[in-house]
Amino acid sequence: MTISSTPKTTPSKSLPPSDAKARVKQFMRQLQDEICQVLEHIDGIGTFQEDAWERPEGGGGRSRVIQDGAVFEQGGVNFSEVWGSHLPPSILAQRPEAEGHGFYATGTSMVLHPRNPYVPTVHLNYRYFEAGPVWWFGGGSDLTPYYANAEDAAHFHATLKQGCNAHHREYYQVFKHWCDEYFYLKHRQETRGVGGLFFDYQDGQGQLYQGPYSDTPSAIYSNQIGTQAPRTWEEVFAFVCTCGKTFEKAYVPIVERRQSMEYGDPQRQFQLYRRGRYVEFNLVYDRGTIFGLQTNGRTESILMSLPPLVRWEYGYEPEPNTPEAELYETFLKPQDWASWTSPVT
Amino acid sequence: MTISSTPKTTPSKSLPPSDAKARVKQFMRQLQDEICQVLEHIDGIGTFQEDAWERPEGGGGRSRVIQDGAVFEQGGVNFSEVWGSHLPPSILAQRPEAEGHGFYATGTSMVLHPRNPYVPTVHLNYRYFEAGPVWWFGGGSDLTPYYANAEDAAHFHATLKQGCNAHHREYYQVFKHWCDEYFYLKHRQETRGVGGLFFDYQDGQGQLYQGPYSDTPSAIYSNQIGTQAPRTWEEVFAFVCTCGKTFEKAYVPIVERRQSMEYGDPQRQFQLYRRGRYVEFNLVYDRGTIFGLQTNGRTESILMSLPPLVRWEYGYEPEPNTPEAELYETFLKPQDWASWTSPVT
Numbered sequence: 001m002t003i004s005s006t007p008k009t010t011p012s013k014s015l016p017p018s019d020a021k022a023r024v025k026q027f028m029r030q031l032q033d034e035i036c037q038v039l040e041h042i043d044g045i046g047t048f049q050e051d052a053w054e055r056p057e058g059g060g061g062r063s064r065v066i067q068d069g070a071v072f073e074q075g076g077v078n079f080s081e082v083w084g085s086h087l088p089p090s091i092l093a094q095r096p097e098a099e100g101h102g103f104y105a106t107g108t109s110m111v112l113h114p115r116n117p118y119v120p121t122v123h124l125n126y127r128y129f130e131a132g133p134v135w136w137f138g139g140g141s142d143l144t145p146y147y148a149n150a151e152d153a154a155h156f157h158a159t160l161k162q163g164c165n166a167h168h169r170e171y172y173q174v175f176k177h178w179c180d181e182y183f184y185l186k187h188r189q190e191t192r193g194v195g196g197l198f199f200d201y202q203d204g205q206g207q208l209y210q211g212p213y214s215d216t217p218s219a220i221y222s223n224q225i226g227t228q229a230p231r232t233w234e235e236v237f238a239f240v241c242t243c244g245k246t247f248e249k250a251y252v253p254i255v256e257r258r259q260s261m262e263y264g265d266p267q268r269q270f271q272l273y274r275r276g277r278y279v280e281f282n283l284v285y286d287r288g289t290i291f292g293l294q295t296n297g298r299t300e301s302i303l304m305s306l307p308p309l310v311r312w313e314y315g316y317e318p319e320p321n322t323p324e325a326e327l328y329e330t331f332l333k334p335q336d337w338a339s340w341t342s343p344v345t
Numbered sequence: 346m347t348i349s350s351t352p353k354t355t356p357s358k359s360l361p362p363s364d365a366k367a368r369v370k371q372f373m374r375q376l377q378d379e380i381c382q383v384l385e386h387i388d389g390i391g392t393f394q395e396d397a398w399e400r401p402e403g404g405g406g407r408s409r410v411i412q413d414g415a416v417f418e419q420g421g422v423n424f425s426e427v428w429g430s431h432l433p434p435s436i437l438a439q440r441p442e443a444e445g446h447g448f449y450a451t452g453t454s455m456v457l458h459p460r461n462p463y464v465p466t467v468h469l470n471y472r473y474f475e476a477g478p479v480w481w482f483g484g485g486s487d488l489t490p491y492y493a494n495a496e497d498a499a500h501f502h503a504t505l506k507q508g509c510n511a512h513h514r515e516y517y518q519v520f521k522h523w524c525d526e527y528f529y530l531k532h533r534q535e536t537r538g539v540g541g542l543f544f545d546y547q548d549g550q551g552q553l554y555q556g557p558y559s560d561t562p563s564a565i566y567s568n569q570i571g572t573q574a575p576r577t578w579e580e581v582f583a584f585v586c587t588c589g590k591t592f593e594k595a596y597v598p599i600v601e602r603r604q605s606m607e608y609g610d611p612q613r614q615f616q617l618y619r620r621g622r623y624v625e626f627n628l629v630y631d632r633g634t635i636f637g638l639q640t641n642g643r644t645e646s647i648l649m650s651l652p653p654l655v656r657w658e659y660g661y662e663p664e665p666n667t668p669e670a671e672l673y674e675t676f677l678k679p680q681d682w683a684s685w686t687s688p689v690t
Contacts, residue, residue, distance in 0.1 A: 283628035293532040
């Protein structure tokens with residue numbers, strides 16, 4: 001059987017250029033470099049220590065950690081580039097075309113745990129896969145405040161939205177909701193924080209939303225997202241590049257606004273308690289973490305995302321009408337932050 | 346079709362007595378009471394606070410927590426009794442005979458996090474299930490030291506072994522190894538501690554070892570355990586009763602020996618760091634925890650097992666020839682502790 005023309009129901013997939021891997025890898029390394037530079041600059045004291053590592057099965061990476069800084073109690077920024085003979089079953093289930101093919105993956109990920117409870121924790125991850133006939137980008141960035149401000153949440157979202165809008169009028173709406181869906185702690189009935197962007201399996205095909213994963217607790221989308229025009233590899237890569245570059249504008253102004261706010265032991269204790277949720281999410285739900293731990297990933301690099309100090313307290317509930325209660329009531333639920341406007345005072 | 350005689354290849358299962366549920370429930374409640382009494386006695390300051398709770402789908406429990414005691418920084422002892430219309434798929438996969446039947450389950454579980462790093466953390470859990478034509482007991486107890494002593498590990502194991510030997514000559518050997526297999530952190534290549542006993546699906550049938558579960562990282566047994574003579578419900582219940590009562594003898598002497606040992610900040614920091622492993626095990630591997638969180642269990646009771654304060658530190662490795670290094674080299678690997686004898690001095 002020969003296929004003489006592209007069937008109209010399955011838009012032909014844009015092929016990656018021959019230097020795709022090299023270009024994405026270069027971007028991911030640069031992103032790590034740029035982020036570390038920016039963070040060292042705003043921290044002023046802490047510097048990143050690098051561990052280069054090799055993966056016996058193919059590839060390696062460089063893990064960078066900042067500890068005991070002025071702003072960042074701990075932060076990790078990892079670059080990795082790995083390859084192998086086959087993707088794990090969980091990914092093959094989503095991309096059966098990759099069955100029987102080797103794979104290549106590269107990405108940069110980051111989690112920052114600031115010391116001051118008024119400075120939110122932030123996460124970023126962008127990644128690229130090639131496997132036989134398929135390729136895709138995934139990633140996103142999300143904000144987890146302890147003492148939250150609508151102003152900060154709105155700034156973070158508006159900045160990400162601006163980056164999205166430069167590429168596709170549907171990106172922000174779809175990836176913002178996907179983020180709310182993904183970073184959800186079902187057992188707490190809370191979002192991890194105020195969200196941001198999350199996307200996966202972006203291969204230029206018409207369907208932007210490709211969730212939920214098999215075990216995602218609450219699917220807020222059920223593929224109602226309309227089919228979009230196909231996008232080329234170049235278009236998707238350009239979007240991911242914009243996302244990466246948007247991080248500084250989205251996060252740094254928040255740090256600058258909050259890092260000198262005074263706090264006492266009650267705020268510190270609440271921050272340590274809320275960090276427990278970060279641990280719960282990463283170890284119970286986060287596919288990347290669980291997959292990495294169960295498949296011989298570099299444990300220290302994977303668990304660099306865990307906070308340096310954490311509390312659990314049985315039966316804790318915030319006092320009514322406190323900033324702690326406001327976090328739960330307002331900021332741990334999906335909200336349309338990008339449309340928020342400062343009240344007239 | 347009528348079955349006129351018991352087929353020899355499938356020994357007939359001993360039926361539970363008509364008051365089985367009531368008797369096991371009573372035992373589990375008493376076990377909770379006795380443990381709490383013993384712990385309050387050795388703590389001297391802390392007392393248990395109880396939360397009684399109901400489960401909307403059927404049943405309920407009483408969670409008891411001790412906080413900021415003299416010995417116990419935090420400890421939780423939970424009793425629960427629940428029922429419902431169907432068991433979850435993960436259990437039905439192990440016991441397909443229960444398909445289409447309602448179930449009843451009752452149990453008591455406990456985790457203690459002492460303040461002094463020389464006093465080990467300990468876990469205990471015993472549970473009973475009935476579902477249609479099947480019933481079984483599961484449970485065990487294991488010890489997780491920070492600054493470990495062969496003497497303590499040997500005492501804990503020898504006491505459990507004595508309890509086992511009163512019931513079956515194979516119990517200790519099989520359930521000790523099953524414990525080493527179950528409480529294993531694959532991503533760290535460490536056991537959780539010095540182990541103890543673990544067993545599941547004990548229904549009186551010939552096969553004692555019924556692991557590994559589908560996703561157990563390292564199966565050290567592969568059903569090589571020989572078929573034993575079937576045991577009655579009474580025999581298995583009597584064994585579980587002995588196990589429960591053995592706890593005090595196994596653990597309390599260790600607390601008494603260690604609770605007054607002096608320690609400083611380095612020991613405290615190492616304890617907090619090692620507590621991170623407890624969190625990693627419970628959230629990444631422990632089936633009970635994950636199942637509970639994902640199926641609408643009472644979150645605060647489930648996560649009562651997590652330590653009150655925890656550290657993570659990127660790239661930590663103990664200095665050679667220190668007590669911290671000895672923990673890794675000697676105590677986080679399966680060892681025949683029951684056969685250990687004190688060296689002649």
